[in-house]
Amino acid sequence: GLWNDDQAAAWTRIVDFIHASTDAKLAIQLAHAGRKGSTKKSWEGDNQPLPSGGWQTLAPSPEPWDLSHPLPREMTRADMDQVRDDFVAATKRALTCGFDMVELHCAHGYLLSSFITPVSNKRTDAFGGSLENRLRFPLEVFSAMRAVWPADKPMSVRLSATDWVGEDGVTPDETVKIAEAFKAAGADLIDVSAGQTTPAARPVYGRMFQTPFSDQVRNTLGCATMAVGNIYEPDHVNSILAAGRADLVALARPHLADPNWTLRAAAELKYRGAKVPLQYKAGFQQLARNLERAAEMGELKV
Structure with missing residues:
Protein backbone atom coordinates (compact mmCIF):
# COMPACT_ATOMS: atom_id res chain seq x y z
CA GLY A 1 0.00 0.00 0.00
CA VAL A 204 -15.05 -15.65 -23.08
CA TYR A 205 -11.50 -16.75 -22.32
CA GLY A 206 -8.65 -17.50 -24.69
CA ARG A 207 -5.11 -16.37 -25.40
CA MET A 208 -4.86 -12.58 -25.67
CA PHE A 209 -8.63 -12.52 -25.11
CA GLN A 210 -8.77 -8.88 -23.98
CA THR A 211 -6.50 -7.50 -26.69
CA PRO A 212 -9.41 -6.70 -29.08
CA PHE A 213 -10.65 -4.16 -26.53
CA SER A 214 -7.26 -2.43 -26.47
CA ASP A 215 -7.25 -2.49 -30.26
CA GLN A 216 -10.68 -0.85 -30.42
CA VAL A 217 -9.83 1.93 -27.96
CA ARG A 218 -6.43 2.64 -29.51
CA ASN A 219 -7.55 2.76 -33.10
CA THR A 220 -10.82 4.57 -32.48
CA LEU A 221 -9.40 7.33 -30.30
CA GLY A 222 -5.81 7.42 -31.51
CA CYS A 223 -4.56 7.15 -27.93
CA ALA A 224 -1.91 4.97 -26.36
CA THR A 225 -3.14 1.72 -24.80
CA MET A 226 -1.80 -1.23 -22.88
CA ALA A 227 -3.03 -4.75 -23.63
CA VAL A 228 -3.36 -7.29 -20.83
CA GLY A 229 -4.88 -10.70 -20.24
CA ASN A 230 -3.62 -14.24 -20.94
CA ILE A 231 -0.62 -12.95 -22.88
CA TYR A 232 2.19 -15.37 -22.10
CA GLU A 233 4.39 -15.99 -25.15
CA PRO A 234 6.97 -13.61 -26.68
CA ASP A 235 5.23 -13.99 -30.03
CA HIS A 236 1.98 -12.82 -28.43
CA VAL A 237 3.66 -9.61 -27.33
CA ASN A 238 5.41 -8.95 -30.62
CA SER A 239 2.32 -9.64 -32.70
CA ILE A 240 0.21 -7.25 -30.61
CA LEU A 241 2.76 -4.45 -30.92
CA ALA A 242 3.53 -5.08 -34.60
CA ALA A 243 -0.16 -5.03 -35.51
CA GLY A 244 -0.73 -1.72 -33.74
CA ARG A 245 -3.18 -3.20 -31.25
CA ALA A 246 -1.42 -1.66 -28.23
CA ASP A 247 1.59 0.45 -27.32
CA LEU A 248 2.52 -1.55 -24.23
CA VAL A 249 1.80 -5.09 -23.11
CA ALA A 250 1.33 -6.12 -19.47
CA LEU A 251 2.37 -9.56 -18.22
CA ALA A 252 1.76 -10.25 -14.54
CA ARG A 253 1.20 -13.96 -13.99
CA PRO A 254 3.95 -14.98 -16.44
CA HIS A 255 6.40 -12.99 -14.32
CA LEU A 256 5.03 -14.50 -11.11
CA ALA A 257 5.73 -17.93 -12.58
CA ASP A 258 9.12 -16.86 -13.95
CA PRO A 259 10.58 -13.55 -12.71
CA ASN A 260 13.11 -13.77 -15.57
CA TRP A 261 10.39 -14.15 -18.22
CA THR A 262 11.54 -11.09 -20.17
CA LEU A 263 15.20 -12.14 -20.17
CA ARG A 264 14.22 -15.66 -21.19
CA ALA A 265 12.15 -14.22 -24.05
CA ALA A 266 15.14 -12.14 -25.16
CA ALA A 267 17.29 -15.26 -25.24
CA GLU A 268 14.68 -17.23 -27.20
CA LEU A 269 14.41 -14.42 -29.75
CA LYS A 270 18.22 -14.11 -29.98
CA TYR A 271 18.09 -10.52 -28.81
CA ARG A 272 21.42 -9.63 -27.26
CA GLY A 273 20.63 -6.05 -26.29
CA ALA A 274 18.68 -6.99 -23.15
CA LYS A 275 19.71 -5.11 -20.01
CA VAL A 276 20.88 -7.97 -17.82
CA PRO A 277 22.05 -7.29 -14.24
CA LEU A 278 25.75 -8.06 -14.05
CA GLN A 279 25.18 -10.66 -11.35
CA TYR A 280 22.89 -12.62 -13.71
CA LYS A 281 24.74 -12.08 -16.98
CA ALA A 282 26.55 -15.42 -16.96
CA GLY A 283 23.25 -17.25 -16.59
CA PHE A 284 21.66 -15.28 -19.44
CA GLN A 285 24.62 -15.97 -21.71
CA GLN A 286 24.52 -19.69 -20.95
CA LEU A 287 20.77 -19.80 -21.62
CA ALA A 288 21.26 -18.05 -24.96
CA ARG A 289 24.02 -20.50 -25.97
CA ASN A 290 21.97 -23.52 -24.93
CA LEU A 291 18.95 -22.34 -26.88
CA GLU A 292 21.08 -21.77 -29.98
CA ARG A 293 22.62 -25.24 -29.66
CA ALA A 294 19.20 -26.83 -29.21
CA ALA A 295 18.00 -25.11 -32.37
CA GLU A 296 21.07 -26.30 -34.28
CA MET A 297 20.59 -29.86 -33.07
CA GLY A 298 16.97 -29.74 -34.16
CA GLU A 299 18.05 -28.89 -37.69
CA LEU A 300 20.46 -31.83 -37.98
CA LYS A 301 19.57 -34.44 -40.57
CA VAL A 302 20.07 -37.87 -39.05
Whole structure:
Protein backbone atom coordinates (compact mmCIF):
# COMPACT_ATOMS: atom_id res chain seq x y z
CA GLY A 1 0.00 0.00 0.00
CA LEU A 2 0.88 3.67 -0.04
CA TRP A 3 -1.54 5.15 2.45
CA ASN A 4 1.03 6.20 5.06
CA ASP A 5 4.53 7.59 5.30
CA ASP A 6 6.07 4.37 6.67
CA GLN A 7 5.00 2.60 3.49
CA ALA A 8 6.41 5.47 1.44
CA ALA A 9 9.78 5.11 3.16
CA ALA A 10 9.84 1.39 2.40
CA TRP A 11 8.92 1.99 -1.25
CA THR A 12 11.59 4.68 -1.56
CA ARG A 13 14.31 2.17 -0.64
CA ILE A 14 13.04 -0.23 -3.31
CA VAL A 15 12.67 2.45 -5.99
CA ASP A 16 16.09 3.95 -5.28
CA PHE A 17 17.76 0.53 -5.43
CA ILE A 18 16.15 -0.38 -8.76
CA HIS A 19 16.92 2.99 -10.32
CA ALA A 20 20.54 2.78 -9.14
CA SER A 21 21.00 -0.79 -10.35
CA THR A 22 19.02 -0.94 -13.61
CA ASP A 23 17.50 1.10 -16.42
CA ALA A 24 14.02 -0.10 -15.44
CA LYS A 25 11.14 2.33 -14.99
CA LEU A 26 8.69 1.81 -12.17
CA ALA A 27 4.96 2.44 -12.06
CA ILE A 28 2.61 2.12 -9.12
CA GLN A 29 -1.08 1.30 -9.37
CA LEU A 30 -3.32 3.01 -6.82
CA ALA A 31 -6.70 1.52 -5.97
CA HIS A 32 -9.52 1.42 -3.44
CA ALA A 33 -11.12 -2.01 -3.00
CA GLY A 34 -14.65 -0.70 -2.40
CA ARG A 35 -17.23 -3.45 -1.93
CA LYS A 36 -14.57 -6.09 -2.69
CA GLY A 37 -12.61 -5.08 0.41
CA SER A 38 -12.38 -6.68 3.85
CA THR A 39 -11.30 -9.99 2.31
CA LYS A 40 -8.55 -12.53 2.82
CA LYS A 41 -5.24 -12.41 1.00
CA SER A 42 -5.67 -13.94 -2.44
CA TRP A 43 -3.52 -16.97 -1.58
CA GLU A 44 -5.59 -17.61 1.56
CA GLY A 45 -8.94 -17.59 -0.22
CA ASP A 46 -9.48 -15.55 -3.34
CA ASN A 47 -12.18 -12.91 -2.81
CA GLN A 48 -13.29 -14.55 0.45
CA PRO A 49 -14.54 -12.26 3.25
CA LEU A 50 -12.56 -12.10 6.46
CA PRO A 51 -14.20 -14.28 9.13
CA SER A 52 -13.34 -11.66 11.77
CA GLY A 53 -11.53 -8.36 12.09
CA GLY A 54 -13.00 -6.93 8.92
CA TRP A 55 -14.06 -3.36 8.24
CA GLN A 56 -17.02 -1.46 6.87
CA THR A 57 -16.72 -1.34 3.11
CA LEU A 58 -17.81 1.56 0.90
CA ALA A 59 -19.56 1.52 -2.46
CA PRO A 60 -21.64 3.79 -4.68
CA SER A 61 -24.72 1.79 -3.63
CA PRO A 62 -25.48 -0.67 -0.81
CA GLU A 63 -25.00 -3.64 -3.13
CA PRO A 64 -22.72 -6.43 -1.82
CA TRP A 65 -20.35 -8.23 -4.19
CA ASP A 66 -22.28 -11.41 -3.50
CA LEU A 67 -24.35 -12.85 -0.67
CA SER A 68 -21.23 -13.99 1.20
CA HIS A 69 -19.91 -10.44 1.44
CA PRO A 70 -20.98 -7.83 3.98
CA LEU A 71 -23.30 -5.03 2.92
CA PRO A 72 -21.25 -1.97 1.87
CA ARG A 73 -22.24 1.50 3.01
CA GLU A 74 -23.45 3.87 0.30
CA MET A 75 -20.93 6.68 0.03
CA THR A 76 -21.87 10.20 1.04
CA ARG A 77 -20.36 13.33 -0.47
CA ALA A 78 -18.10 13.54 2.58
CA ASP A 79 -16.92 9.97 1.92
CA MET A 80 -16.13 10.89 -1.67
CA ASP A 81 -14.14 13.92 -0.57
CA GLN A 82 -12.12 11.78 1.84
CA VAL A 83 -11.41 9.08 -0.75
CA ARG A 84 -10.41 11.67 -3.35
CA ASP A 85 -8.06 13.35 -0.89
CA ASP A 86 -6.56 9.99 0.09
CA PHE A 87 -5.82 9.22 -3.57
CA VAL A 88 -4.16 12.63 -3.91
CA ALA A 89 -2.05 12.02 -0.79
CA ALA A 90 -0.97 8.63 -2.15
CA THR A 91 -0.07 10.23 -5.49
CA LYS A 92 2.11 12.78 -3.73
CA ARG A 93 3.84 9.97 -1.84
CA ALA A 94 4.41 8.12 -5.12
CA LEU A 95 6.16 11.20 -6.46
CA THR A 96 8.30 11.49 -3.35
CA CYS A 97 9.22 7.80 -3.65
CA GLY A 98 10.51 8.41 -7.17
CA PHE A 99 8.03 6.34 -9.18
CA ASP A 100 8.14 7.04 -12.91
CA MET A 101 4.43 6.50 -13.58
CA VAL A 102 1.21 6.24 -11.60
CA GLU A 103 -1.92 4.36 -12.61
CA LEU A 104 -5.43 4.80 -11.25
CA HIS A 105 -7.30 1.49 -11.00
CA CYS A 106 -10.84 1.96 -12.32
CA ALA A 107 -11.43 -1.67 -13.27
CA HIS A 108 -12.33 -5.10 -11.89
CA GLY A 109 -15.20 -4.07 -9.64
CA TYR A 110 -13.16 -2.08 -7.14
CA LEU A 111 -14.50 1.21 -5.84
CA LEU A 112 -14.08 3.49 -8.85
CA SER A 113 -15.00 0.72 -11.25
CA SER A 114 -18.19 0.12 -9.28
CA PHE A 115 -19.15 3.75 -9.90
CA ILE A 116 -18.64 3.35 -13.65
CA THR A 117 -20.68 0.20 -14.17
CA PRO A 118 -24.48 0.15 -13.83
CA VAL A 119 -24.35 -3.38 -12.44
CA SER A 120 -23.22 -1.93 -9.09
CA ASN A 121 -24.09 1.78 -9.31
CA LYS A 122 -27.79 2.19 -8.53
CA ARG A 123 -27.61 5.82 -7.41
CA THR A 124 -30.27 8.32 -8.43
CA ASP A 125 -28.25 11.47 -7.73
CA ALA A 126 -25.56 13.24 -9.80
CA PHE A 127 -23.28 10.18 -9.49
CA GLY A 128 -25.58 7.54 -10.96
CA GLY A 129 -27.74 6.82 -13.95
CA SER A 130 -26.22 8.17 -17.15
CA LEU A 131 -22.66 7.41 -18.19
CA GLU A 132 -21.75 11.04 -17.59
CA ASN A 133 -23.00 10.78 -14.02
CA ARG A 134 -21.38 7.40 -13.36
CA LEU A 135 -18.05 8.79 -14.55
CA ARG A 136 -18.30 11.94 -12.45
CA PHE A 137 -16.56 10.70 -9.30
CA PRO A 138 -13.87 8.56 -10.99
CA LEU A 139 -12.97 11.52 -13.21
CA GLU A 140 -12.92 13.81 -10.18
CA VAL A 141 -10.42 11.52 -8.49
CA PHE A 142 -8.31 11.18 -11.63
CA SER A 143 -8.24 14.95 -12.24
CA ALA A 144 -7.23 15.63 -8.64
CA MET A 145 -4.38 13.13 -8.95
CA ARG A 146 -3.31 14.50 -12.32
CA ALA A 147 -3.11 18.00 -10.79
CA VAL A 148 -0.37 16.89 -8.36
CA TRP A 149 1.42 14.48 -10.70
CA PRO A 150 4.02 16.21 -12.95
CA ALA A 151 3.03 16.81 -16.55
CA ASP A 152 6.29 15.24 -17.75
CA LYS A 153 5.53 11.96 -15.93
CA PRO A 154 2.97 9.61 -17.51
CA MET A 155 -0.29 8.74 -15.81
CA SER A 156 -2.56 5.89 -16.83
CA VAL A 157 -5.97 4.51 -15.95
CA ARG A 158 -7.07 0.87 -15.94
CA LEU A 159 -10.56 0.13 -17.25
CA SER A 160 -12.77 -2.93 -17.56
CA ALA A 161 -13.81 -2.77 -21.21
CA THR A 162 -16.81 -5.04 -20.68
CA ASP A 163 -18.73 -6.41 -17.73
CA TRP A 164 -19.41 -9.57 -19.77
CA VAL A 165 -23.16 -9.22 -19.14
CA GLY A 166 -24.22 -7.76 -22.47
CA GLU A 167 -26.18 -4.53 -22.64
CA ASP A 168 -26.95 -4.63 -18.91
CA GLY A 169 -23.41 -3.49 -18.15
CA VAL A 170 -20.49 -1.61 -19.65
CA THR A 171 -19.85 -2.61 -23.27
CA PRO A 172 -16.73 -2.21 -25.42
CA ASP A 173 -18.37 0.62 -27.38
CA GLU A 174 -19.19 2.45 -24.15
CA THR A 175 -15.61 1.93 -22.98
CA VAL A 176 -14.39 3.96 -25.96
CA LYS A 177 -16.40 6.88 -24.55
CA ILE A 178 -15.06 6.21 -21.06
CA ALA A 179 -11.48 6.15 -22.35
CA GLU A 180 -12.11 9.35 -24.28
CA ALA A 181 -13.22 11.08 -21.07
CA PHE A 182 -10.09 10.00 -19.21
CA LYS A 183 -7.91 11.00 -22.15
CA ALA A 184 -9.47 14.47 -22.02
CA ALA A 185 -8.73 14.58 -18.28
CA GLY A 186 -5.03 13.98 -18.94
CA ALA A 187 -4.54 10.22 -19.18
CA ASP A 188 -1.43 9.38 -21.20
CA LEU A 189 -2.26 5.68 -21.43
CA ILE A 190 -5.41 3.55 -21.21
CA ASP A 191 -4.77 0.15 -19.61
CA VAL A 192 -7.54 -1.95 -21.14
CA SER A 193 -8.61 -4.95 -19.08
CA ALA A 194 -12.08 -6.48 -18.73
CA GLY A 195 -14.60 -7.99 -16.36
CA GLN A 196 -14.36 -8.92 -12.68
CA THR A 197 -17.10 -6.39 -11.98
CA THR A 198 -19.92 -8.82 -11.14
CA PRO A 199 -20.27 -12.50 -10.22
CA ALA A 200 -22.84 -12.71 -13.02
CA ALA A 201 -20.16 -12.19 -15.68
CA ARG A 202 -19.80 -14.76 -18.43
CA PRO A 203 -16.37 -14.05 -19.91
CA VAL A 204 -15.05 -15.65 -23.08
CA TYR A 205 -11.50 -16.75 -22.32
CA GLY A 206 -8.65 -17.50 -24.69
CA ARG A 207 -5.11 -16.37 -25.40
CA MET A 208 -4.86 -12.58 -25.67
CA PHE A 209 -8.63 -12.52 -25.11
CA GLN A 210 -8.77 -8.88 -23.98
CA THR A 211 -6.50 -7.50 -26.69
CA PRO A 212 -9.41 -6.70 -29.08
CA PHE A 213 -10.65 -4.16 -26.53
CA SER A 214 -7.26 -2.43 -26.47
CA ASP A 215 -7.25 -2.49 -30.26
CA GLN A 216 -10.68 -0.85 -30.42
CA VAL A 217 -9.83 1.93 -27.96
CA ARG A 218 -6.43 2.64 -29.51
CA ASN A 219 -7.55 2.76 -33.10
CA THR A 220 -10.82 4.57 -32.48
CA LEU A 221 -9.40 7.33 -30.30
CA GLY A 222 -5.81 7.42 -31.51
CA CYS A 223 -4.56 7.15 -27.93
CA ALA A 224 -1.91 4.97 -26.36
CA THR A 225 -3.14 1.72 -24.80
CA MET A 226 -1.80 -1.23 -22.88
CA ALA A 227 -3.03 -4.75 -23.63
CA VAL A 228 -3.36 -7.29 -20.83
CA GLY A 229 -4.88 -10.70 -20.24
CA ASN A 230 -3.62 -14.24 -20.94
CA ILE A 231 -0.62 -12.95 -22.88
CA TYR A 232 2.19 -15.37 -22.10
CA GLU A 233 4.39 -15.99 -25.15
CA PRO A 234 6.97 -13.61 -26.68
CA ASP A 235 5.23 -13.99 -30.03
CA HIS A 236 1.98 -12.82 -28.43
CA VAL A 237 3.66 -9.61 -27.33
CA ASN A 238 5.41 -8.95 -30.62
CA SER A 239 2.32 -9.64 -32.70
CA ILE A 240 0.21 -7.25 -30.61
CA LEU A 241 2.76 -4.45 -30.92
CA ALA A 242 3.53 -5.08 -34.60
CA ALA A 243 -0.16 -5.03 -35.51
CA GLY A 244 -0.73 -1.72 -33.74
CA ARG A 245 -3.18 -3.20 -31.25
CA ALA A 246 -1.42 -1.66 -28.23
CA ASP A 247 1.59 0.45 -27.32
CA LEU A 248 2.52 -1.55 -24.23
CA VAL A 249 1.80 -5.09 -23.11
CA ALA A 250 1.33 -6.12 -19.47
CA LEU A 251 2.37 -9.56 -18.22
CA ALA A 252 1.76 -10.25 -14.54
CA ARG A 253 1.20 -13.96 -13.99
CA PRO A 254 3.95 -14.98 -16.44
CA HIS A 255 6.40 -12.99 -14.32
CA LEU A 256 5.03 -14.50 -11.11
CA ALA A 257 5.73 -17.93 -12.58
CA ASP A 258 9.12 -16.86 -13.95
CA PRO A 259 10.58 -13.55 -12.71
CA ASN A 260 13.11 -13.77 -15.57
CA TRP A 261 10.39 -14.15 -18.22
CA THR A 262 11.54 -11.09 -20.17
CA LEU A 263 15.20 -12.14 -20.17
CA ARG A 264 14.22 -15.66 -21.19
CA ALA A 265 12.15 -14.22 -24.05
CA ALA A 266 15.14 -12.14 -25.16
CA ALA A 267 17.29 -15.26 -25.24
CA GLU A 268 14.68 -17.23 -27.20
CA LEU A 269 14.41 -14.42 -29.75
CA LYS A 270 18.22 -14.11 -29.98
CA TYR A 271 18.09 -10.52 -28.81
CA ARG A 272 21.42 -9.63 -27.26
CA GLY A 273 20.63 -6.05 -26.29
CA ALA A 274 18.68 -6.99 -23.15
CA LYS A 275 19.71 -5.11 -20.01
CA VAL A 276 20.88 -7.97 -17.82
CA PRO A 277 22.05 -7.29 -14.24
CA LEU A 278 25.75 -8.06 -14.05
CA GLN A 279 25.18 -10.66 -11.35
CA TYR A 280 22.89 -12.62 -13.71
CA LYS A 281 24.74 -12.08 -16.98
CA ALA A 282 26.55 -15.42 -16.96
CA GLY A 283 23.25 -17.25 -16.59
CA PHE A 284 21.66 -15.28 -19.44
CA GLN A 285 24.62 -15.97 -21.71
CA GLN A 286 24.52 -19.69 -20.95
CA LEU A 287 20.77 -19.80 -21.62
CA ALA A 288 21.26 -18.05 -24.96
CA ARG A 289 24.02 -20.50 -25.97
CA ASN A 290 21.97 -23.52 -24.93
CA LEU A 291 18.95 -22.34 -26.88
CA GLU A 292 21.08 -21.77 -29.98
CA ARG A 293 22.62 -25.24 -29.66
CA ALA A 294 19.20 -26.83 -29.21
CA ALA A 295 18.00 -25.11 -32.37
CA GLU A 296 21.07 -26.30 -34.28
CA MET A 297 20.59 -29.86 -33.07
CA GLY A 298 16.97 -29.74 -34.16
CA GLU A 299 18.05 -28.89 -37.69
CA LEU A 300 20.46 -31.83 -37.98
CA LYS A 301 19.57 -34.44 -40.57
CA VAL A 302 20.07 -37.87 -39.05
